[in-house]
Amino acid sequence: MDKNSMEMFQKILDRLDKIDNRLEIVELKQDRTAGKLEDLRLDVAIAERDIRRSIHEPKDQTETIVEVLRMNELLPR
Numbered sequence: 001m002d003k004n005s006m007e008m009f010q011k012i013l014d015r016l017d018k019i020d021n022r023l024e025i026v027e028l029k030q031d032r033t034a035g036k037l038e039d040l041r042l043d044v045a046i047a048e049r050d051i052r053r054s055i056h057e058p059k060d061q062t063e064t065i066v067e068v069l070r071m072n073e074l075l076p077r
Contacts, residue, residue: 001009069075 066075070077
């Protein structure tokens with residue numbers, strides 16, 4: 001190989017190294033983003049569960065109040 005070919009080959013290797021480094025950074029960012037997305041999914045699932053529970057509790061309380069009022073004949077059957 002002549003000197004010109006060696007220099008050109010070295011430039012190609014240098015560019016490939018830079019591309020490889022950038023790909024590693026992108027992969028790290030993608031992994032971090034995927035982790036954050038999974039955390040967000042879990043947070044949403046927990047929030048949905050808590051909302052369902054908080055809706056269910058007043059419904060139970062309302063049914064109890066209605067039944068007590070009916071027992072005392074304050075509400076028609």
